[in-house]
Amino acid sequence: MKATLFRQHGGPEVLEDTDFPTPEPKAGEILVRLHAAALNRMDVMVRNGWQGLKLELPHINGADGAGEVTGLGENATGFKIGDRVAINANLGCGQCESCLSGRDNLCSNWHLLGETIRGTYAEYICLPARQLYKLPNDFDFHASAAAALVYQTAWHSMVTRGKVNAGETVAIVGAGGGVNSASIQVAKHLGARVVVIGSNSEKLKKAEVLGADILIDRSKESDWSKAIFIATEKLGVDVVVDNVGTTFPLSLRALRKGGRLLTVGNSDAPRFEIDNRYIFAKHLSIIGSTMSNLADFAEVMDLVVAGKLKPVIDKTFPLKEAAAAQERLWRGENFGKITLDIS
Numbered sequence: 001m002k003a004t005l006f007r008q009h010g011g012p013e014v015l016e017d018t019d020f021p022t023p024e025p026k027a028g029e030i031l032v033r034l035h036a037a038a039l040n041r042m043d044v045m046v047r048n049g050w051q052g053l054k055l056e057l058p059h060i061n062g063a064d065g066a067g068e069v070t071g072l073g074e075n076a077t078g079f080k081i082g083d084r085v086a087i088n089a090n091l092g093c094g095q096c097e098s099c100l101s102g103r104d105n106l107c108s109n110w111h112l113l114g115e116t117i118r119g120t121y122a123e124y125i126c127l128p129a130r131q132l133y134k135l136p137n138d139f140d141f142h143a144s145a146a147a148a149l150v151y152q153t154a155w156h157s158m159v160t161r162g163k164v165n166a167g168e169t170v171a172i173v174g175a176g177g178g179v180n181s182a183s184i185q186v187a188k189h190l191g192a193r194v195v196v197i198g199s200n201s202e203k204l205k206k207a208e209v210l211g212a213d214i215l216i217d218r219s220k221e222s223d224w225s226k227a228i229f230i231a232t233e234k235l236g237v238d239v240v241v242d243n244v245g246t247t248f249p250l251s252l253r254a255l256r257k258g259g260r261l262l263t264v265g266n267s268d269a270p271r272f273e274i275d276n277r278y279i280f281a282k283h284l285s286i287i288g289s290t291m292s293n294l295a296d297f298a299e300v301m302d303l304v305v306a307g308k309l310k311p312v313i314d315k316t317f318p319l320k321e322a323a324a325a326q327e328r329l330w331r332g333e334n335f336g337k338i339t340l341d342i343s
């Protein structure tokens with residue numbers, strides 16, 4: 001099969017468009033002919049590598065993908081040849097106490113597809129049947145690939161963990177990233193009022209199209225917690241979605257009493273100082289999560305295929321131009337998801 005892989009960690013130049021053995025489905029696994037993959041910032045971090053990251057080289061990037069079932073391993077059930085499927089990258093072992101109780105994201109042997117296991121920048125992939133979501137025949141592969149990781153992540157954080165309610169005000173730090181554009185839509189779907197803090201007016205305009213009610217341009221207002229106070233009659237917001245990290249001090253200030261700070265990652269540095277007085281004096285909660293579980297994935301994908309949540313696609317590149325696609329993502333030039341065409 002064709003794949004874009006790397007044999008050593010490094011910059012975009014280590015990505016190589018080449019032939020690689022087509023995987024064969026083991027018992028319980030399904031072979032999928034991928035037609036689309038979607039990029040995540042994690043892909044670039046894995047390509048660069050970090051101390052302690054354990055993976056087998058050559059490695060294939062990619063957590064998100066969608067395609068057609070072309071092979072079934074022994075005892076693989078629930079799918080037939082020709083079914084169109086989206087991939088859930090959240091890989092629990094399927095056997096431990098956490099997995100059996102529906103909390104597969106807490107699995108002690110948890111893996112993320114494309115991080116420690118070869119991913120979707122390839123023509124074929126084999127996965128356990130439980131990792132696949134059956135798509136309607138007319139649903140687009142690129143929209144499916146663009147949806148899978150970011151919507152399940154936003155849904156699990158905001159619904160299952162953060163318990164965002166109708167009528168609450170949710171501030172989202174950043175406008176362009178895939179999880180942030182998904183978070184705007186999930187918050188609106190839940191009936192919340194949405195404040196978006198964006199880096200420029202162009203991205204804020206796009207956030208407004210997705211439903212953002214209040215727009216704050218951080219290039220003009222570096223202390224955007226003040227702007228939030230003014231916009232909320234000095235109450236602050238109920239929830240902040242902060243996947244930047246170093247902005248936690250401002251997020252903690254922007255929260256009202258009893259507020260929740262939700263985080264699923266850090267696009268900036270992972271270490272920073274926070275003032276503990278905000279946390280106890282305002283009864284704040286900091287709620288972390290990553291990805292979701294199988295039930296949340298199915299629930300949010302049902303909303304995606306029903307058109308209630310609409311994946312935002314920034315740009316599509318051919319698979320062999322994955323390096324250019326990753327550069328666009330890493331420079332933050334995108335609004336929404338970048339996908340790869342694997343036709």
Ligand SMILES: [Zn+2]
Pocket residue numbers: 092093094095096097098099100104107108109
């Ligand atoms: Zn498990």
